[in-house]
Structures are given as structure tokens and as C-alpha cells.
Amino acid sequence: MKEVARLAGVSPMTVSRVLSAPHLVKPETLEQVQSVIRAVRYVPNRVAGSLASRRTSLVGLIVPSLRNALYAETIQGISDVLQRHGLHLMISDSGYSLEREEALISAYLSQRPCGLILHNTTHTEAARHLLQDAGVPCVETGNLTTQPIDMAVSYSNRESGRAMANHLLSRGYRRFGFASLPISDNERLRERRDGFFDGLRAAGIEVDPAMVLEVGEGLENGSHALAELMRRDTSVQALFLAGDVLAAGAILECTRRGLRVPGDIAIAGSDDNDLMQQMVPPITTVRFPRYRIGVRSAELIVSRQEDERAQPMTEDLGFEVVPRGST
Amino acid sequence: MKEVARLAGVSPMTVSRVLSAPHLVKPETLEQVQSVIRAVRYVPNRVAGSLASRRTSLVGLIVPSLRNALYAETIQGISDVLQRHGLHLMISDSGYSLEREEALISAYLSQRPCGLILHNTTHTEAARHLLQDAGVPCVETGNLTTQPIDMAVSYSNRESGRAMANHLLSRGYRRFGFASLPISDNERLRERRDGFFDGLRAAGIEVDPAMVLEVGEGLENGSHALAELMRRDTSVQALFLAGDVLAAGAILECTRRGLRVPGDIAIAGSDDNDLMQQMVPPITTVRFPRYRIGVRSAELIVSRQEDERAQPMTEDLGFEVVPRGST
DNA sequence: TTGTAAGCGTTATCAA
DNA sequence: TTGATAACGCTTACAA
Numbered sequence: 001m002k003e004v005a006r007l008a009g010v011s012p013m014t015v016s017r018v019l020s021a022p023h024l025v026k027p028e029t030l031e032q033v034q035s036v037i038r039a040v041r042y043v044p045n046r047v048a049g050s051l052a053s054r055r056t057s058l059v060g061l062i063v064p065s066l067r068n069a070l071y072a073e074t075i076q077g078i079s080d081v082l083q084r085h086g087l088h089l090m091i092s093d094s095g096y097s098l099e100r101e102e103a104l105i106s107a108y109l110s111q112r113p114c115g116l117i118l119h120n121t122t123h124t125e126a127a128r129h130l131l132q133d134a135g136v137p138c139v140e141t142g143n144l145t146t147q148p149i150d151m152a153v154s155y156s157n158r159e160s161g162r163a164m165a166n167h168l169l170s171r172g173y174r175r176f177g178f179a180s181l182p183i184s185d186n187e188r189l190r191e192r193r194d195g196f197f198d199g200l201r202a203a204g205i206e207v208d209p210a211m212v213l214e215v216g217e218g219l220e221n222g223s224h225a226l227a228e229l230m231r232r233d234t235s236v237q238a239l240f241l242a243g244d245v246l247a248a249g250a251i252l253e254c255t256r257r258g259l260r261v262p263g264d265i266a267i268a269g270s271d272d273n274d275l276m277q278q279m280v281p282p283i284t285t286v287r288f289p290r291y292r293i294g295v296r297s298a299e300l301i302v303s304r305q306e307d308e309r310a311q312p313m314t315e316d317l318g319f320e321v322v323p324r325g326s327t
Numbered sequence: 328m329k330e331v332a333r334l335a336g337v338s339p340m341t342v343s344r345v346l347s348a349p350h351l352v353k354p355e356t357l358e359q360v361q362s363v364i365r366a367v368r369y370v371p372n373r374v375a376g377s378l379a380s381r382r383t384s385l386v387g388l389i390v391p392s393l394r395n396a397l398y399a400e401t402i403q404g405i406s407d408v409l410q411r412h413g414l415h416l417m418i419s420d421s422g423y424s425l426e427r428e429e430a431l432i433s434a435y436l437s438q439r440p441c442g443l444i445l446h447n448t449t450h451t452e453a454a455r456h457l458l459q460d461a462g463v464p465c466v467e468t469g470n471l472t473t474q475p476i477d478m479a480v481s482y483s484n485r486e487s488g489r490a491m492a493n494h495l496l497s498r499g500y501r502r503f504g505f506a507s508l509p510i511s512d513n514e515r516l517r518e519r520r521d522g523f524f525d526g527l528r529a530a531g532i533e534v535d536p537a538m539v540l541e542v543g544e545g546l547e548n549g550s551h552a553l554a555e556l557m558r559r560d561t562s563v564q565a566l567f568l569a570g571d572v573l574a575a576g577a578i579l580e581c582t583r584r585g586l587r588v589p590g591d592i593a594i595a596g597s598d599d600n601d602l603m604q605q606m607v608p609p610i611t612t613v614r615f616p617r618y619r620i621g622v623r624s625a626e627l628i629v630s631r632q633e634d635e636r637a638q639p640m641t642e643d644l645g646f647e648v649v650p651r652g653s654t
Numbered sequence: 655t656t657g658t659a660a661g662c663g664t665t666a667t668c669a670a
Numbered sequence: 671t672t673g674a675t676a677a678c679g680c681t682t683a684c685a686a
Contacts, residue, residue, distance in 0.1 A: 001679065011657050016681065026655060041460055046437040047383060048679035050374045051662045057438075058417070066403045069396045076393045079419055088438065090385070091418050092406055110373040111384075111415065133368055219605040248605075255582075255607045275602070278546040278575075280582045328663065338673045343665060353671055375663030378678045 001044070008036040019044055050112070057087045059301055060108035062101055063119045064186070066093045068217065070244060070271060070290070071119065074141065077294020078117060085302050087114065094120075096185055102127040109134050115301030121145040121152065122187045137304040139297040143188045144316060152314040153296045157188050158195035160286045160319045164240055164268055165199025167284065167321050173238035173266055174205060179213035179225035180242040192242045192270065211236065215246065222249020223256075230265065238266035238327065247283050248275045251326065255280070266327040281325030289317045328371065335363040346371055377439070384414045386442045386628055387435035389428055391513070393420045395544065397571060397598060397617070398446065401468065404621020405444060412629050414441065421447075423512055429454040436461050442628030448472040448479065449514045464631040466624040470515045471643060479641040480623045484515050485522035487613045487646045491567055491595055492526025494611065494648050500565035500593055501532060506540040506552035507569040519569045519597065538563065542573065549576020550583075557592065565593035565654065574610050575602045578653065582607070593654040608652030616644045 005012040010033060017025050018033040025033070036042075050056040059082055063071045075091070082089050090108065094101035102124045108116060109130060115137040121144075123131075131138050131149050138150040145152050168176070178196060180189045197207055210232050215221040225246060229239060241247040247269025254261050261267055261281055269276055272287035296315060332339040337360060344352050345360040352360070363369075377383040386409055390398045402418070409416055417435065421428040429451045435443060436457060442464040448471075450458075458465050458476050465477040472479050495503070505523060507516045524534055537559050542548040552573060556566060568574040574596025581588050588594055588608055596603055599614035623642060 012680080013657060014655090017656085020681085024655075029655080041456065043433070043436050043457070043461065045378075045439060045679055047374060047377045047439050048662090049681070051372075051378050051664085052679075052681035054662065054681090056374060066406055067399050069399060072394050072396065072399065076420070079393055083419060086434070088417050088434070089419060090415050092410060092416060093403070106370070107413070107415070109370050112372060112374050129368070130370070134370065219601045223605065245601075252605050252607060274546040274572075278550065278579050280579060339663090340665080340673060341671090344672085347665085351671075356671080372663055375678090376665070378680085379663075379665035381665090381678070 001042070004033065004036050004040060004042050007040065008033045054112075055114055055305075056112050058090050058111055058113040059087050059115045059117065059298070060090045060104075060111070060113045061092075061117045061119075062104050062108075063091070063093050064096045065217075066091070068244060069273070073290035074119070074294035074297075077291040078298045079294075081295050081298035081302065085305075087302070096182075098122065098124050098127070098185055102130070105130055109136065114305055115139070117141065117297050117301070120187065121148075121154075122185070123149075137301050139300055141293050141297055143191060144314065146314075148312060148314055150312055151300050153293050153300065153317065154315075155288050155293075155317050155319040156195075157191035158198070160270065160288070160321075161192040161195025161197075161242070162199035163195075163319070163321045164270070164286055165196045165203075167323060168238050168240070168266065168268060168327060169200070169203050169205075171238075171262075171266065171327055173327075175233065175235055175237045176200060176205070176207050177211040177213070177229040177233065177236045177239045178207060178242070179215055179222075179229065179239065179246060181217060181244060181246075182214045189243055196240055196242070208233065217244060219245050219249035219252065222246035223253035224249075226250035226253045226265075226267075236265065238262075238268065240268045240270075242270045244271065245275055247285065247326075248279050251279045251281070251283060261326050268327050272322055276324075279326070284324045284327040285322050287320045287322050289319070292317055328369070331360065331363050331367060331369050334367065335360045381439075382441055382632075383439050385417050385438055385440040386414050386444065386625070387417045387431075387438070387440045388419075388444045388446075389431050389435075390418070390420050390446045391423045392544075393418070395571060396600070400617035401446070401621035401624075404618040405625045406621075408622050408625035408629065412632075414629070423509075425449065425451050425454070425512055429457070432457055436463065441632055442466070444468065444624050444628070447514065448475075448481075449512070450476075464628050466627055468620050468624055470518060471641065473641075475639060475641055477639055478627050480620050480627065480644065481642075482615050482620075482644050482646040483522075484518035485525070487597065487615070487648075488519040488522025488524075488569070489526035490522075490646070490648045491597070491613055492523050492530075494650060495565050495567065495593065495595060495654060496527070496530050496532075498565075498593070498654055500654075502560065502562055502564045503527060503532070503534050504538040504540070504556040504560065504563045504566045505534060505569065506542055506549075506556065506566065506573060508544060508571060508573075509541045516570055523567055523569070535560065544571060546572050546576035546579065549573035549578075550580035551576075553577035553580045553592075553594075563592065565589075565595065567595045567597075569597045571598065572602055574612065574653075575606050578606045578608070578610060588653050595654050599649055603651075606653070611651045611654040612649050614647045614649050616646070619644055
């Protein structure tokens with residue numbers, strides 16, 4: 001910057017203004033400095049800038065898994081908003097571990113980000129302290145929480161489970177099975193499951209614990225889940241496969257076995273995506289506004305930049321049961 | 328840091344050493360300082376650290392799209408390696424636009440990253456200049472290039488197209504169709520297509536230009552592609568749907584239409600994933616080592632940190648045709 | 655509209 | 671093994 005200033009015959013401060021507040025600079029000076037910048041291909045050093053101004057343009061995001069296509073929508077939403085505001089996204093995955101999340105939060109805070117987005121609402125004690133002390137705008141997503149650390153943007157997993165129970169009951173099913181990814185350290189799935197059971201219980205139906213399964217990620221585990229649950233109870237009528245692409249895997253397994261869906265067995269999933277829509281038959285699911293959640297999360301952080309006194313808050317973006325051919 | 332130093336009765340420099348080179352500190356001093364750090368919950372400021380040391384822990388990654396599940400594997404590979412080395416990943420998407428890529432490169436360079444990874448090999452002139460001048464380690468992936476800016480880690484799209492042509496020819500098909508995402512600004516798909524045509528031409532077969540389609544992202548566009556290509560030539564025998572999940576969409580459309588695969592029409596895809604594997608029938612594809620590519624890209628950047636004099640290089644990680652039921 | 659001076663919170667370097 | 675000093679390359683605050 002000094003060098004640019006020297007070549008342009010101005011002070012470094014004027015160069016700084018050309019870059020960050022060009023409207024404060026006389027047009028001729030502006031032109032002059034900009035031409036030097038282009039000539040020497042000056043690339044400003046935002047590290048120094050951040051230190052001096054005490055703010056960075058970094059937003060940190062921690063998701064449970066980067067592999068999972070689930071998060072792609074939310075990430076895209078965040079990225080779209082940040083990019084418009086000249087902010088950058090740092091991203092990592094906690095591997096569904098709260099300890100790793102804590103370590104990542106700590107590492108991110110060292111970078112003095114202007115905001116943090118966490119895709120879960122349960123954290124270690126230490127992590128909560130770190131966040132509270134840091135005073136960095138923080139958005140929790142993935143589940144509604146009554147006690148956000150700072151802000152929360154989500155939908156109610158519990159209500160979504162209940163809604164799916166009601167949908168299946170309304171179609172006349174009475175014998176159920178349930179499968180999901182592992183539930184420990186994953187309050188989102190736990191709530192979805194508990195909501196589902198709540199809904200059934202309200203109709204006087206209990207789910208046999210033997211008909212509740214935890215499986216790994218991926219289509220093939222959906223297939224396994226179907227196989228296993230049908231083995232355990234041959235008269236089961238409807239399965240709710242909460243999470244990821246498990247339901248699609250189950251449908252594919254039905255196709256392979258020549259089972260009619262929903263004639264022989266009804267299948268419902270959660271997280272609507274084009275896979276759910278295009279399967280034969282298309283799958284009944286709960287649709288979560290994932291892209292919107294990314295957008296709103298980023299917007300809340302951006303608005304905190306521009307207006308320090310924004311309040312802690314929780315935003316419920318809702319969900320929607322999408323009835324399709326599979327139930 | 329000053330405050331920690333004061334409370335621990337040492338100089339700030341000693342605190343700095345406790346954090347970044349603890350082995351240089353006398354054990355008792357170490358213990359003493361660490362206890363103060365814990366007590367006051369000191370969070371070091373890496374912005375200041377980066378400015379002073381002239382290096383950050385940030386690696387930038389630019390992919391064409393964050394939505395596309397394709398990149399998830401590579402991102403996970405990069406992230407896994409970086410996390411082990413205490414580095415952080417900044418990520419954004421260029422929306423398949425070279426101009427936006429250039430703007431992002433420029434913005435990233437301002438952050439003085441310790442490395443940059445680009446998921447393409449064609450760039451604007453200005454972007455190449457920026458990267459060359461910056462002297463930041465840079466890995467290009469997604470396609471083999473003879474002229475890497477710095478380093479390249481990939482597989483040959485062209486060879487993969489040729490290999491798929493040979494596979495389909497070996498199964499006796501003679502009338503072909505091809506569909507992919509839009510090809511302009513996407514040298515990866517262009518090469519895959521050109522390789523495919525090369526392979527066919529070597530067997531004396533030309534593909535009718537009317538049987539070459541460009542479609543949008545997503546399963547449903549695979550369905551559209553199938554519908555359209557079969558409409559244009561009812562006697563077509565085999566389709567190569569290069570990219571993304573198009574092939575799966577085509578298979579689902581066949582199921583809906585009651586077409587036998589490969590009896591009525593053979594379908595091949597590229598980019599192996601569990602969707603390809605689990606479809607009925609499972610889809611013949613080309614498998615690219617996406618996770619490995621992420622891992623190697625990150626490793627090259629890490630090794631540049633530790634050993635400045637690493638050389639420019641291109642690494643070919645190969646690919647594999649996976650024959651399955653759909654052809 | 656532009657410039658001066660004083661940091662921002664660390665680390666490199668060298669000395670003790 | 672520890673400390674003093676001088677950067678690192680910008681921006682803030684204020685003055686001109």
C-alpha cells in the first residue's frame with residue numbers, strides 16, 4: 001500500500017480510502033490511484049486490515065458431515081448471502097462429535113470470525129462458554145431450541161415427527177417401524193423420532209422397541225433397514241425412515257424384492273429432495289426449508305454487522321408434509 | 328496475551344511460545360502459563376499472529392457448485408487432511424462462471440491463504456496472472472492439464488470418455504446418444520464428451536449431432552434427456568449420460584415407461600456413487616477417485632508449507648470403468 | 655479532501 | 671530458557 005501511495009503521489013491513507021470508501025476521494029485522485037493499483041497489480045492484505053479494524057470477513061460454519069448432501073442446500077444458502085456481502089465462509093465438519101465441535105469452535109474463534117453458524121443445538125459446556133464469552137454472533141440451526149446461545153433459525157423436528165405420524169394414521173396404517181441414523185449426540189433425529197412416537201401414542205398406538213432401528217448413512221443402509229424391519233415383523237404396514245436417503249434405499253429394496261409400495265408396505269421419509277420425488281413410487285416426506293435456513297442464518301449474521309444491537313432470537317421456518325405415492 | 332503474561336509473571340513472548348512452541352519452555356513455566364490461559368479463558372488472536380508471521384492457516388477452495396453432491400467427496404477429503412494439520416477451509420462456488428471465479432480468487436488472495444484449490448483448469452487471463460504473481464501454492468483439479476498454473480491433481484476426462492465408448496462398443500451397441508450438463512466453460516464435460524466421440528470414431532461410428540443434448544442439473548433432467556433422445560431416434564441403443572445424477576434420472580424414467588434396461592435401452596453414467604450402485608438395475612459408470620483427489624490436493628498444499636521448494640507437478644490419479652447391469 | 659500519528663495483537667530476531 | 675525490540679500492513683481518529 002505504501003508503494004502504491006508513493007507511485008501515485010498520495011499518502012497510504014488515501015489508497016486505503018480508494019479501496020474501502022472511494023466516495024470520499026476526489027474523482028481525479030481516485031482514478032490516479034486506481035490506475036497505479038492496476039499497474040502494479042496490488043492485492044490488498046486483509047489480514048492487516050482485519051487486525052487494524054478489528055473485524056474480519058470470515059463466517060464459520062460447522063456441520064455434522066460434509067459428505068451428507070443434506071447440508072449442501074443450507075451451505076448454498078449461506079454462501080449465496082455471504083458472497084453478496086463480501087464475506088467468506090469457513091467450513092468444517094464435526095463428524096457428529098460434540099468434542100470435535102468444541103475444538104473447532106475454539107479454533108474458529110481464534111480467527112475472530114464475524115459470525116458462526118452451527119448445525120446443531122446441543123454442545124459441550126465448554127463450547128457454550130466459549131461462544132458466550134466471545135460475543136460473536138452465533139446462529140444455531142437444525143433444530144428448534146428454547147435456549148439459543150444467541151440466535152436460532154430452524155424448524156421443529158419434534159412437530160415434524162408428529163405430523164408424519166398423523167399422516168400415516170390418516171391413511172389407515174396401524175403397525176409401524178422406524179429407522180434413522182444413530183441418535184446419540186443427534187438431538188434432531190431424536191426429536192423427530194420422539195415426535196413420531198408421540199403422535200402414534202396420541203392415537204393409542206405403541207411402537208414395538210424391536211421395530212426401532214439405527215443404521216449407517218447411505219442408500220444401502222436404507223435397504224438394510226427395510227430388510228431387517230420386515231424380517232422382525234412380517235405384518236408391519238408402514239415404515240418411517242427419518243433422515244438422509246434411507247427411504248429411497250428402502251424403496252429400491254422393495255423394487256428388488258418385488259414388493260408393492262404402498263400395497264405391501266408403505267414408506268415415508270424425511271428431507272425432501274429430487275431423489276424422493278423421482279423414486280418409483282415417489283416418496284412421501286417431510287420437507288424442511290433448508291436453503292431458506294441457510295439464507296436466514298447468513299442474513300442474521302450480516303445484519304449484526306450492520307446493526308450491533310440486534311436481539312437474540314429464534315426463528316421458526318416451519319416444515320411441510322408432502323404426501324406422495326409411497327404411502 | 329499481555330494480560331496473560333502479566334498474570335503469569337512472564338513476558339508476552341513466553342506466552343506466545345507456550346502456544347506455538349511449548350517444547351522451548353521450561354515445564355514449570357509452561358504449566359504456570361497454561362493455568363492462567365485456562366483461568367482467564369484466553370483465546371489467542373490468529374489475525375495478529377498471521378500478520379506477524381506472514382502466514383495464515385487458511386486454504387481457499389472454489390468449486391463450480393456447492394449444491395452438487397459431486398464435490399462433497401472431494402471437499403471431505405480436503406477437509407480431513409486440513410483438519411489434521413490445523414488448517415481451515417474457506418469455500419465458495421463460482422456458479423460455473425469464470426468471471427466469478429476470478430473475483431473469488433482475487434478476494435481469497437487478499438486473505439493471504441496458505442493455499443488455493445480450484446476445481447477446474449480453465450481460467451480467465453487475469454485469474455492466471457493473479458495466481459502466478461501471488462506465489463501462493465495452487466492446486467487445480469477436475470481435469471488433467473498439461474499447463475498447470477502450479478500443481479494439478481486429477482484424472483483424464485478425455486480418457487474416461489474414450490474408455491466408456493470402448494465399453495459400450497464391446498457390448499455390441501452401435502447407435503448412441505449423449506447428454507450432459509451445459510458444456511461451455513466446463514472443460515471437464517467437454518473432454519469427457521470429446522473422448523467419447525473419439526472412441527466411437529475409432530470404431531467408425533459417428534454420433535448424430537441431434538443425439539447430443541445439454542440439460543440442467545438434477546434427476547428430473549436425466550428423465551427429460553432420456554425422453555427427448557428416445558423421441559429423436561427410436562432405434563437408439565445406448566445412452567451415455569455424463570455427469571451428476573443424470574443417468575439415475577434416465578433409469579427412473581425407464582422404470583416409469585416400462586422400458587427394459589438394457590434390453591430396450593442401455594444407460595451408462597459417470598461419477599460412481601451409491602445412487603448408481605443401488606439403482607435397479609445398477610448403473611455402469613466411470614468411477615473417479617474424488618475423495619483421494621481432495622486428500623492429495625490438500626496434502627500437496629500442506630507439504631508446500633513444510634518444504635518451500637516443492638516442485639510444480641501434475642498427478643494423475645486415474646479412473647475406472649465400472650460395468651454393471653444397465654449396459 | 656487529504657494527511658499524520660498511533661495503534662491493532664501477535665511473532666521474528668537477536669541478545670542475555 | 672527467557673526477554674526486549676521491532677516489525678507485520680493496514681485502519682481509526684483526528685487534524686489540517
